[in-house]
Amino acid sequence: MKNTFINKVRILLICILLISLTLFAYNAWGMSNKLNYILDSPPLGEDIQHQVRGMVVNTNGMPIPGVHVLIKDTQNGTFTDDNGVFTITASPSDVLIISYVGFQTAEITVGSNTKLSVVLKEDITDLGAVTVNAGYYTVKERERTGNIAKVTAQELELQPVVSPLQALQGRVAGLEVVQRTGVPGMAPTLMIRGQNSFRNGFGNNGNLPLYIVDGVPIDPNPIITGGYADLSIVTGIDPLNNISVSNIESIEILKDADATAIYGSRGANGVILVTTKRASRAATEKTSLDVSLYSGLATVSNKMELLNTEQFLEMRKEAFANDGIVTYPANAYDINGTWDQSRYTDWQDEFFGRTASVTDAQLSLSGGNEFTAFRLGGFYHMEETVFPGDFGYDRFNGSLNVNHTSKNRKLKASVLVNYGIDKNKLFQSSTFVSDALRLSPNAPALYDENGELNWENSTWNNPFAVLNRVQEINTNTLNASASVSYTIFNGLSLKLNSGYTKTDSKSLSIIPVSIYDPAIQDSRSNEADHSETVRDSWIVEPQLAYVKTLSKANFDIVFGGTLQKSNSKYLQIRSRGYAQERFIGNLSAADQVLVLNVDQREYAYSAAFGRIGFNWNQKYYLNLTARRDGSSRFGPGKQFENFGAVGLAWIFSEEGGIKKAIPFLNFGKLRGSYGTTGNDQIPDYGFYNSYQTYLGGLISTGLTNPNYAWEVNKKLEAALELGFFEDRIHMETSWYRNRSSNQLVNYPLSTVTGFPSITANLPAVIQNTGWEIVLTTQNIRQPNFNWETSFNISFPENKLVEFPNIEQSSYANRYSVGNSLNILKLYRYTGIDPETGLYQVADVNGDGLYNIDDQVVIQDRNRDYYGGIMNRLRYKGLQLNFLLEFVKQPGISNAFLNNLFPPGFGLPFTGGNVSSNVLDRWQNAGDDTNFQRYTQSFLNYTGYANARNSSFAYNDDPSFIRLKTISLSYSVPSKFIKESGLSSIVVFVHGQNLWTWTKYKGLDPQYPGGSLLPALKNITCGFRVKF
């Protein structure tokens, strides 16, 4: 009661604040309008105004549209149209300031000219103009003290992917994105600068970055959709799906302490800021319509080489012969004569060999005037799957942005609304892809002559039956934010940001009796699983910003606060006993409805934050950031904590001495930062000793520890940025060391306690260090031909630095001090026994047993290095961009892929096909090979299982280079389209994952060892027209 009362008072206060702000602003605005009126009236006795018409071109004579033309010391300005032409009324004494991003600003006195021709020179060091979003403030790229990487719309918009996160692969140093499955809409795993927390599980992951979309934090946890077993349960649904990639203006990745400490307890794993497109400045001049459409085809990027029927049957027969079995067992249908031994089916082709289509369309309309601008967008994306049947993903988004500025430019307001509806239609099976790999190549036909599922007299589980287990996931997402700012006096402004987000994801999974063999259908019932996840969150962030210049000292200060409340609800229902298949899912037709799970969580968060940016003569920079955070996830006395960071930068190329000594060095900056961030990514309510409702009664929620507190990540970074030859070579090298301590873990307990774990802080230190290099070169810079390459590479190293008493802890066998967190302890492989032909591993301590004490080979499973090479080539209107992603990662065996059982096993219902490299198996005493003899006996299973867990099973290299994206576009010269009223036409072809170089023999080297659907390769083509 007390709590809600205080909340109400607080909301009331915020409302009052808002109202007073508005009133104050209205007042001030009203006054200044009068002022403007006085100023705008024609000055008497001054020179007479006249109309000036001008054209702005680049050094090649090409007109530049959208150039800002402003009369100096006034608010009067305009933009050039698509032909680079502007018209403005000015007096002869006026000076026009002509500016455009990427070009040097020009100043021209009007004089008596009525026609002007302006040539803008490209600004070679355009660093000065590019700004990056640091969340609560923006900084110029040139001046930033922290590590912030920016990915722009240009790199993202053509990619035919559902999730914006997926589009980041290979583009950012220090960002590891792994797309584990090619099924559209599924969440990739994503890590910024390595694993900081032991908690790495699905649903309790302490390594997720903070996602912020237009200022509103989005829960980074993948959405779980329930159901018995489904494709989405492997990875979960990506919470950012409902943001169209083509509606993103930029994505900023905040990495070091300087950039992330202002996010305090949520910044430990880095921050991903997504900014959607807004009404552009040029829109204020002309209402424009932008339409684009692309469409294409997708197939799986890779298939495995498996045994064909002849080889498979040989393997099976040899296995029985090797084990001394003459009569094939009754359930060995593949070779005992039950199944046709002359059949051959390429199951991979049947299961996921289809060509899927992709279609994407977008339309945006923008316009306005000098004071108010809007942008309205509509987006559609559709993807089929490569699976058989009518499955796929489609999505519709709408977005609206309105910006308004008062006449005196003191009050600014903007609203951004994004709404997305998506539908993902799948079927429930987490093993569909691995089934295709294992199924005997001579297994029966999937369908009989009537087109019904073929059950071959109950001798197999028809693997296509699961296609009838349809799951439909419908997600609606609203993301809205509003911002009002008012300049109180020169330099001081007050700002209020607020936002609301809501995601509602419903899933219906049906289990009709038709998925069962007709022989047992009578004993089954039509069932359905229903689940719904609703997440909503509001945030209010008032801020006060102050900018001041005192001689050579420049200050940029922000103070503010945050109040945030998030709710999440999860409901899971199972229904049974539908009389007919077509009723399934309609609860009123069910015999029985069971509520399996109702979960409800609330999270409250409050903070105060501040940033003081200071520089001396734009040469020496100091950036101080701090945040005091409170989170409801911690118990009384543990809720609040302070975080902060210091960032320093020195642009040494501005020093006279260096300028003289190294003339070809046009830019040089040394920067560093140190600070703390926290991690509160733990489940809610964990500290309460409570019980929850369950089956009409109550059950304990688990063991409780009211004393746990934040994980703290101390980040240190040093970096050097250099630009040579007018920035034709630009290089940024960073080194970082992040140490995460006070580890919050589900500390495993002996199950004798009744539970497997308890949440507690562990005095362990995890360290992530690494080097990141980003190199951008302008290889060719000619008027008609441009070639730019940007290269990024990251060398991460993860290490468990400290773990007191690890030997006595439950982590003793999973981790080892001095090694990475992602290790495997393996048996030492000793080869194939020349006599028995079976695998052998070393019994290191000679006790006759194989257990953890013999697992002495430690293998680090983290990537050695990774990165990307992006090339942009432009010849006149023709542009070619391509990105190569490369990953060097530790070994995994080609031989053991997907084979839980030794080659030779043919399990009834699931089959036993294997990778074709086993053909080189041991056959006779003395054979020197990597593959043990075929066997089908359980007696040989344990030895094989040991070998699967040995150094041998992890020795082939799954590193890869992949042509991640390639696009070719052609922009029709404006002279051809001038007449039609169009301002531009671009046609393009885009390819994704077209080519992969790897020695890996499995499905997809980006997720080695997995047997989920590999990433799709696709080719799309389309056009974009602007009116």
Next chain:
Amino acid sequence: MKYTYIILPLLCIFWGCEDFVEVDLPSNQVIREDVFSQEESVKGLMQVMFYELSDASYFSSGSDGSVTMVSGLASDELINYSTISEHPEFFQGNVTTHNEIVGRLWSTMYSTIYMANDMMEGLGEPYADGIPEELKNQCIGEAKFVRAFAHFYLVNLFGNVPLVTTTDYHKNTTAKRSSTEVVYEQIISDLEDAITLLATGYGGERTRPNRAAARLLLSRVYLYLGDWEKAGNLATEVISEQTMYEIIPNLDEVFKANSRETVWQIEPVGRIYTLEGETFILTGLPTLFALNPELVSTFEEGDKRREQWIGVYSSGPNSYYYPYKYKINSASEFTGVTEYSTVLRFAEAYLIRAEARAQQNNLDGAITDLDVIRERADVPLLSATSPSTSKEGLIASIREERRKELFTEWGHRWFDLVRTGEATDVLVDKNWSIKNYLYPIPEQELLINPNLDQNIGYDQ
């Protein structure tokens, strides 16, 4: 300053926000104090403890990893057709320390014990003072029964095990193993307490243990310990309750919900059939288990148990037998729940007393008890065919009768083979060795708790 009125509220909102970040528990949660201070919530907590025996508790659920199934595989009752790697290990007598089923048997028995201890501790707190004495007695009695029940299976499957009588995880996570004697002492004391605390009747369905259930379980405990007198006396007390229990003539009715043969059953949760039914009944080729044809062949001609408790699935020339004590295997039609999973039934009391009497040389008494069971099965009575059999012969007949009467129920066969040492001969082709008497302590537990040691013959 003219802007003070803007800045001040800002500061007071964001610096004094201590209680903004205190959230109330969600509507589906309640704190411990409130649970144990109200009758309804205590009842709800108790109810869920029994639901969990059917739902989350692997060992008692009747699933393919329950005591019934794995001890059926390990003994000579079931033939394995399962390809889940754990099942062949039980079947072949080479259970490994990382066998996940063993791990789950262990952990779910202890989570059951946690719930029992939590109930007892909660009712002992001052905030539970208002709970009526009658309800307290019932809850504590049931909690003690359940704690003894779980410890009984732990001690029989694993030998020396940690004896857990508190919810304090600091103690429990590093608990040492107690000797079987100490564990049995606690089991006996818990069951004796339960006998005094529990009522004689059932407050409704037979899904909650009553005094007779505690007596029957204690009687079994004494039988296993070889205390024939106490085992016999307790069995007699159960048998004397003829108004409540009977040996039901129709074998098809024995496993029905609340049948008069039931002493204690577990109600299936979230299902309208038992997991035993689902696991055993074959509607196609076996994918898990089938009944050992050798067991089927031991039934005498005309034994009704052979006819009514054993089913057969035929595929071409092959026949697969399965236990058909439970008749319903899925929700083919919604008929309501008609069968419960039976843990303790009246027939066992006769078999225990027969064995106790025979061991105490009361051979006639033993024959009388045994014939109660044989009569229902419609096989010739011993009093007619061999009234003057020797003590050894009679004991052998009782064992044989237990095998036929109690097959695939709660590991009776396995525990009989183990406690009598017959396993050495009967299971000789399963690589029988000393280690097979007990399961290994799960590997994971050894890793977490350095105070635990492994059973003889397993990887340390």
